[in-house]
Amino acid sequence: MAELTTLARPYAKAAFEAAAESNELQNWSTMLNLLARVVNHSSVAGILSSPSLTGEQQAQIVIDLCGEEINAKVQNFVRILSENKRMPLLPQILELFEALKAEQEQTVDVAISTAFPLADEQEKKLAQAIKNRLNREVKIHSEINKDLIGGMVIRAGDLVIDGSVRGRLHRLAEAMGS
Secondary structure: OHHHHHHHHHHHHHHHHHHHHOOOHHHHHHHHHHHHHHHHOHHHHHHHOOOOOOHHHHHHHHHHHHHHHOOHHHHHHHHHHHHOOOHHHHHHHHHHHHHHHHHHHOEEEEEEEEOOOOOHHHHHHHHHHHHHHHOOEEEEEEEEOHHHOOOEEEEEOOEEEEOOHHHHHHHHHHHOOO
């Protein structure tokens, strides 16, 4: 996986620079997300792996599938990826692009898993606390996970805070040597 990230990095950086230069970070983000989903689709991946297709044919298939959802600059980006046989890297390119975008915008996506739904006021207080701790704007994504029993798990980039009952039970079992 690290090797794929290394291969994807220059393409993600080039996409980011093109998007930032034209002040289209969100548009590029949306288009790259679509591209990553398209090339990851099992039937498309099967077609793209065919050795009988040229790079231009592969690029054209992806461009045609995306239709007007991608602009001319992103179509050119697809052609470059295809020429260099880097189309399968689109998911990693998207991930790196999003990291660069978040860094530029001073934002962080925060995933909160709770056993029960949070009240709006609780979510706002939590968002403010995370914002203060990380010194960034926070975008909260909540999900319900009954397996947690109670409490919550918060993920923000590399930071993971496990305040779930399941997590506490697991740590207690480890401490007891089980």
